[in-house]
Amino acid sequence: MAVNIEQTLSEARLLSRQGDEAASRQRLQAVLAEQPDNEAALLMLGGSYFCAAMLQEAEIVFERLVLVDPGMGKYSIALFNTLWKLGRMEEALEEIRRFMSVADKLKEKETLDQYLAIVKEIEGS
Numbered sequence: 145m146a147v148n149i150e151q152t153l154s155e156a157r158l159l160s161r162q163g164d165e166a167a168s169r170q171r172l173q174a175v176l177a178e179q180p181d182n183e184a185a186l187l188m189l190g191g192s193y194f195c196a197a198m199l200q201e202a203e204i205v206f207e208r209l210v211l212v213d214p215g216m217g218k219y220s221i222a223l224f225n226t227l228w229k230l231g232r233m234e235e236a237l238e239e240i241r242r243f244m245s246v247a248d249k250l251k252e253k254e255t256l257d258q259y260l261a262i263v264k265e266i267e268g269s
Contacts, residue, residue, distance in 0.1 A: 147178045156188060165192050181212045190222055194229075202226045210239075215247045217255030224259075237266070 156171035169192055175185040190205035206223035213219060220243040227236035240259045247256060 147174050149175055149179060149182065153184055153188075156185070160188070160192065165196060168192060181208075183209065183212060186212070187219070187222070190226075194222070194226060199226055199230050203230065210242075215243070215252065217243070217247065217252045220247075221255060221258070237263070 152171050152175050156168045156175070159165075159168035159171065169189060172185045172189040172192070175182050176189070179185070186205055186209045190202050190209065193199070193202035193205060203223070203226045206219060206226055209216070209219040210223055220239060224236050224239045224243075227233075227239060240263060243252075244256060244259060249256065
C-alpha cells in the first residue's frame with residue numbers, strides 16, 4: 145500500500161509536537177520506505193534522534209542527507225554537530241573541510257562564515 149507522503153509527514157510533525165517521538169519516527173520511516181531520499185523526512189528523523197541523544201542513529205541519517213545534497217549547509221551543520229557531540233572532533237573538522245570544498249560560496253555564505261569562526265576558535269585554543 146502506497147504511503148501518502150505529505151499526509152504522513154504532517155502526521156509525523158503533529159506527533160512530534162505532541163511529544164510522541166516514537167510514533168513520529170515510525171511515520172518518518174514509512175515515508176523513507178517509499179522515498180529513501182526524502183529530505184524532509186530525513187531531516188526530521190535525524191533531528192528527532194539528535195534531540196533524543198540517539199547520536200549514532202542521527203549520524204547515519206545526517207550522513208545520508210549529506211550524500212543526497214553535499215552542498216546544503218544545514219545538513220553539513222547537523223552532521224558536524226552530531227560528530228562533535230560524539231566526541232569525534234577530527235571527523236567533525238573533516239566535515240567542515242568537505243563542505244567548504246563543495247559548497248556554493250554565495251548561497252552558503254552564512255554556513256561558511258560559521259565554519260570559519262569555528263575553525264579559528266579551535267586553532268586559537
